[in-house]
Amino acid sequence: MPPANTRLPLIPYPRSAVLTGGTCALNKATRVLFESGPHDLASWAAPMLDLLRRGTGLALPIAPALSGPTHTSITVGHLDGQPAEAYTLEITEAGVVLRAGDREGLIWGLQTLRQLLPAEVERPLPRVAADPGRPDGNLRPRPADWLPPPGKPSPWPTATLGEDAGGQGRGQRNAASAAAATAAQPAPHPVWSLPCLQIADQPRYAWRGLLLDSCRHFQQVAAIERLIDLMSLHKLNRLHWHLTEDQGWRLEIKTRPLLTEVGAWRLDSDGVRYGGFYTQEEARHVVAYAAARGITVVPEIELPGHCRAALAAYPELSCRGIALPVETAWGVFPDIYCAGNDAVFSFLEEVLTEVLDLFPSPFIHLGGDECPPDRWSECPRCRERMAREGLRDADELRGWFVRQIATWLAERGRRAIGWDEVLAGELAAGTIVQSWRGFAGATEARRRGHDAIVSPISHVYLDQDVAQVGLETVLGFEPEDPRGESASLAGSAGRTLGGEMCVWTEWIPQAVLDERVFPRACGGSEALWSPPPSGGARRRDVAEFRARLVNHSQRLRALGVAGLQASRL
Numbered sequence: 266m267p268p269a270n271t272r273l274p275l276i277p278y279p280r281s282a283v284l285t286g287g288t289c290a291l292n293k294a295t296r297v298l299f300e301s302g303p304h305d306l307a308s309w310a311a312p313m314l315d316l317l318r319r320g321t322g323l324a325l326p327i328a329p330a331l332s333g334p335t336h337t338s339i340t341v342g343h344l345d346g347q348p349a350e351a352y353t354l355e356i357t358e359a360g361v362v363l364r365a366g367d368r369e370g371l372i373w374g375l376q377t378l379r380q381l382l383p384a385e386v387e388r389p390l391p392r393v394a395a396d397p398g399r400p401d402g403n404l405r406p407r408p409a410d411w412l413p414p415p416g417k418p419s420p421w422p423t424a425t426l427g428e429d430a431g432g433q434g435r436g437q438r439n440a441a442s443a444a445a446a447t448a449a450q451p452a453p454h455p456v457w458s459l460p461c462l463q464i465a466d467q468p469r470y471a472w473r474g475l476l477l478d479s480c481r482h483f484q485q486v487a488a489i490e491r492l493i494d495l496m497s498l499h500k501l502n503r504l505h506w507h508l509t510e511d512q513g514w515r516l517e518i519k520t521r522p523l524l525t526e527v528g529a530w531r532l533d534s535d536g537v538r539y540g541g542f543y544t545q546e547e548a549r550h551v552v553a554y555a556a557a558r559g560i561t562v563v564p565e566i567e568l569p570g571h572c573r574a575a576l577a578a579y580p581e582l583s584c585r586g587i588a589l590p591v592e593t594a595w596g597v598f599p600d601i602y603c604a605g606n607d608a609v610f611s612f613l614e615e616v617l618t619e620v621l622d623l624f625p626s627p628f629i630h631l632g633g634d635e636c637p638p639d640r641w642s643e644c645p646r647c648r649e650r651m652a653r654e655g656l657r658d659a660d661e662l663r664g665w666f667v668r669q670i671a672t673w674l675a676e677r678g679r680r681a682i683g684w685d686e687v688l689a690g691e692l693a694a695g696t697i698v699q700s701w702r703g704f705a706g707a708t709e710a711r712r713r714g715h716d717a718i719v720s721p722i723s724h725v726y727l728d729q730d731v732a733q734v735g736l737e738t739v740l741g742f743e744p745e746d747p748r749g750e751s752a753s754l755a756g757s758a759g760r761t762l763g764g765e766m767c768v769w770t771e772w773i774p775q776a777v778l779d780e781r782v783f784p785r786a787c788g789g790s791e792a793l794w795s796p797p798p799s800g801g802a803r804r805r806d807v808a809e810f811r812a813r814l815v816n817h818s819q820r821l822r823a824l825g826v827a828g829l830q831a832s833r834l
């Protein structure tokens with residue numbers, strides 16, 4: 266590995282990168298050439314090429330290269346025999362040659378090329394409303410005596426007027442200053458310079474996720490597109506979309522219209538009707554937008570708990586059958602789906618049939634967490650179910666419940682994911698366990714032959730204050746238990762697929778998403794993509810990473826990402 270001062274300004278850092286000396290200039294004469302082969306490379310590259318065209322102001326036509334020393338080319342070709350998502354990038358004075366074996370690898374290679382260009386290549390991402398869940402789109406007014414709960418971020422942006430915060434709390438002013446900035450922009454650079462180099466890159470982990478909770482606070486589609494763009498820039502490849510909760514059901518289900526007519530809306534404590542949902546058309550758009558940027562959208566439909574919004578719409582699916590409003594407080598609530606009522610399973614299968622149609626993801630998240638036993642132990646139908654199925658307690662009943670749906674998914678070619686509480690019961694074959702209460706759930710899952718996704722509160726919950734989960738903690742995240750579980754599990758059938766950063770939004774309206782996610786997600790992308798600490802080191806070189814991050818933050822600021830004050834880097 267070269268000394269820190271020769272490291273390239275890339276996040277996450279590639280597996281192998283060697284500077285070879287000299288530069289390559291992209292200019293008006295630069296052409297793009299796609300080699301023929303088994304895949305439609307041009308369509309895979311189209312969104313990223315458009316982005317480079319807009320950023321550089323160059324036409325970058327798809328055409329054979331012209332001859333002559335100033336006529337550089339970008340050649341895109343196939344790469345065989347490499348792992349998923351791998352790419353190679355070679356830059357010489359004559360041009361750029363990018364090779365990849367799949368769409369994701371091609372996109373990651375183009376993202377690396379983008380990061381090698383100066384920050385001036387970036388154009389601001391569209392701004393979004395402060396909180397689209399409120400009728401006026403603005404943030405809830407801040408009470409005069411309000412202080413954030415201990416350990417929780419403020420739902421109001423920390424930046425003051427005139428700073429680089431996103432959000433539309435300052436809507437008119439932002440629009441005006443953005444227009445002024447556009448008008449003041451100099452003409453595009455005639456020449457964009459790249460360093461000559463050779464990169465061979467592939468991810469450390471296949472699962473590099475980010476969870477977005479769209480239930481506690483609602484985000485508009487434009488805000489999700491913005492997050493997807495920023496995830497793709499960092500080679501994060503799984504958007505875990507938390508769509509159903511106690512406080513809101515956010516996905517249109519055509520056979521069950523009350524889920525969104527009733528379940529998408531709550532009466533908040535200040536008397537405002539809060540909510541929103543995604544139409545099926547919008548969900549399909551998000552899936553396609555993400556796929557074009559290398560990202561799989563993994564929907565989460567929570568069961569058997571965290572379903573008060575669904576029960577508000579269809580009270581007959583609960584044990585008591587009584588009408589309850591969509592929940593407005595945060596926490597864990599006793600009313601859940603009745604495990605003894607066959608209609609509950611018909612309902613869930615109807616919902617999931619539409620979900621499978623919308624989301625081609627091989628993975629569907631079923632939740633399975635925080636499911637109190639109170640109602641089930643009092644419910645005659647649930648007790649009868651337990652007796653009939655030979656289940657001893659509510660934990661076993663929960664396991665049975667999740668297993669029914671996971672098996673149903675498996676019969677349709679999809680794999681269920683559950684939070685680590687699902688380990689209390691027997692798991693359906695192929696179920697993936699997401700370990701959030703530390704690392705032990707992942708160890709146990711692997712011991713039992715199941716794959717694991719690791720997302721411990723202690724390391725990657727980005728709703729935690731930076732005092733608890735700081736940039737250094739996220740950068741230092743090692744999905745495999747640092748206490749050496751790997752060795753003891755040699756020969757186990759279960760694998761660690763990777764890790765996932767979680768953005769639960771109880772205290773995070775979309776106006777503050779930027780500063781909750783960044784710059785910590787930059788550290789998380791390095792942890793999940795880049796090779797582990799080298800040379801026997803147990804930790805990554807934080808100072809070296811910070812030096813790259815300071816450089817990288819210019820790019821993020823140019824994109825309009827808020828919360829990148831020097832003190833936070």
Ligand SMILES: [Zn+2]
Nearest residue numbers: 584603644647
């Ligand atoms: Zn029941």
